Amino acid sequence: MTVVEGVPRSRSRGICRCLLVTPAIRMERFLGGAADAADIHLLDLEDSVPPEAKHDARQAVATLDPLDVPAGYSLRVNPIRSPEGLRDLHMVLDARTAPDMIVLPKVESPYDVELVDDVLAGAGIDTVLWAILETAAGLESAMAVARSRPRLVALTFGAADFCADTGTAMEWEPLLMARSRVALAARSAGIEAVDGPTFDLDDAAALESDARRAAALGYTGKVAVHPGQVDVINEVFTPSTADVHRADRIVGEFRRTGSSIITMDGRMLGPPFLRQAESTLARAGRSR
Ligand code: GLV
Numbered sequence: 358m359t360v361v362e363g364v365p366r367s368r369s370r371g372i373c374r375c376l377l378v379t380p381a382i383r384m385e386r387f388l389g390g391a392a393d394a395a396d397i398h399l400l401d402l403e404d405s406v407p408p409e410a411k412h413d414a415r416q417a418v419a420t421l422d423p424l425d426v427p428a429g430y431s432l433r434v435n436p437i438r439s440p441e442g443l444r445d446l447h448m449v450l451d452a453r454t455a456p457d458m459i460v461l462p463k464v465e466s467p468y469d470v471e472l473v474d475d476v477l478a479g480a481g482i483d484t485v486l487w488a489i490l491e492t493a494a495g496l497e498s499a500m501a502v503a504r505s506r507p508r509l510v511a512l513t514f515g516a517a518d519f520c521a522d523t524g525t526a527m528e529w530e531p532l533l534m535a536r537s538r539v540a541l542a543a544r545s546a547g548i549e550a551v552d553g554p555t556f557d558l559d560d561a562a563a564l565e566s567d568a569r570r571a572a573a574l575g576y577t578g579k580v581a582v583h584p585g586q587v588d589v590i591n592e593v594f595t596p597s598t599a600d601v602h603r604a605d606r607i608v609g610e611f612r613r614t615g616s617s618i619i620t621m622d623g624r625m626l627g628p629p630f631l632r633q634a635e636s637t638l639a640r641a642g643r644s645r
């Protein structure tokens with residue numbers, strides 16, 4: 358990971374394997390614990406809320422009781438350069454419960470993040486930010502967005518909007534470069550990369566395959582659009598027992614020999630393998 362001038366090596370607030378989206382018009386689901394297994398519970402005011410329901414949904418969010426909301430309550434607002442997005446931000450300033458995190462969709466430039474960061478700072482609100490890159494312009498600015506402000510903790514690639522914006526086919530190969538670019542931008546700024554959703558609700562195999570491919574690109578989590586997707590996603594993004602065992606052996610062998618190069622199972626392993634093993638243990642909630 359390159360250390361960028363002025364940007365801390367890692368400003369992630371912890372690893373999110375699964376972020377579950379619940380429409381703000383389904384508040385009973387959100388408050389009823391349907392999202393319990395997910396690391397982050399996201400209430401959505403954007404695409405899952407139709408235009409005629411936005412006002413009421415926003416009011417419901419504004420009056421949420423702090424005692425009712427799940428830990429780590431997060432909110433997706435409408436695009437910040439739209440009237441609905443500005444209304445959402447305004448509501449957050451006076452809301453009874455401030456979200457722990459605001460997810461900004463259709464971010465196209467670092468200025469989008471800077472605007473929200475400045476407004477929240479001015480109001481003394483320490484909510485962190487998360488940006489979805491899902492347009493051609495957003496992809497072009499990926500690196501600048503990722504490094505924009507310390508309050509930004511993660512990037513997500515939104516395939517559905519990206520395809521709608523660019524005409525790209527919603528298949529793995531045509532999207533590979535864009536998806537990979539978002540992961541690299543996040544990594545270069547020391548923040549998290551969480552892939553966007555798989556929309557096939559009845560195809561657990563497709564979900565698992567998408568999650569594994571995203572993990573292979575460096576993503577450390579994935580968005581779920583239904584509670585039924587959470588377990589599969591959690592499993593893919595939690596290091597397996599075999600992975601943890603191997604990482605343990607690698608770290609142990611480096612410690613034992615005190616050498617910067619070791620040989621294990623017929624392979625020569627140097628410092629990058631030690632760093633990978635340490636990262637596996639950290640993701641498994643272990644340190645050695
Ligand atoms: C998510 O927001 C997407 O557009 O895929």
Ligand code: MG
Nearest residue numbers: 462491515518
């Ligand atoms: Mg989208």
